[in-house]
Amino acid sequence: MATGAAKKKPAAKKAGAKASKKAGNKAVRHVALLRGVNVNGITIRSADLQALFVELGFGAVRTVLASGNVLFDTDETDIATLRQRIEQALRERFGYEAWIVLLAQATVARMAAGYPFERVDEERHPYIVFGSDPAMLDEVMAKAEELETYTDRLQHGDGVLYWELPRGESTDTPVAKLLAKTRYKSSTTTRNLRTVEKLIAG
Template sequence: MTTYALLLRGINVSGHRKVPMAELRALLEELGHGDVRTYLQSGNAVFTTDDDAPEDTLAAAIEDAIERRFGFRCDCLVRDGAYLAAVAGACPFPAAELEGKQLHAVYYSAPVTPDRFAAVDAEAHHPESFALGDRVLYLYTPDGLGRSKLAEAVLRPSLNKGVVATARNWNTVRRLVEMTAAG
């Protein structure tokens, strides 16, 4: 039995693309997953499964089920607890010293390389900063994501063409690590 986190992209924002968490839990259970729990209303779930399908296959099945149930397609990423713990452990920023809103993990559906972000002048955004990891971009925004010009630059659709990207603040990163470890 493996414990996974499900990260949905772009749901429950300003009353659009609504996915009630109780219905998401029911949908995951209908797909045969167990110990289903959700975190916040922004599209985070944890579940267990003995299905040894690749994460992308699990995500595609959930995307199809969401489209059938809610009438719209929603990008999903599925990551196991070991990966989430490794991402948190490899953070190049002093996560323990920062507020959760100051640090984010942008999870990607595939590896991203520095060339993708070569056009971003990181120095122009100082003290904001970013670093790449294993299918993740760590984003330090001292004043929060909403005011960040660097976040705006690295999350531009043109820089993220061909991959699914979804961001979580560090409080959520930590909580998903805890939830998948307890799974």
């Protein structure tokens, strides 16, 4: 259980991050989407998650729901380095193999606006599949097109996959089983459209 892991001090900001402040970069609202939190024995309290991001030096930190969603402000501009720093801090603090997708909040809003299926459907769930590696999203899409499925609808968007499936079958459909494969664990994570809308508003 992650809650039993000893707390460690997160890595300090690198010199480049401090330099960006001196250059007068404006802080940008970001969204960190953690994969696999509060499922399969990985338990992280929202208060502890928020505290870690505050310790990492981010501003206006806020967690949304219990599925591993963090909103925060930063003036750091190297997204790849920032993502790696957060992942390392999560591993050290909570003792699990942490992977995140990190995006500017404005980018998430644009992605949500492009959702192509019915946004409200009493019989189907609307999801967005986010990814840190575009090649992996392309691969998922290609493999999904080979599946014999009459329940899933999957469409490629700009940096995301849009997914719709029957309610109550979020882990049972062919696409759900495809996304659950270990190969995609480090680079993809899925959120319900309702959750994404909360992240945009935060």
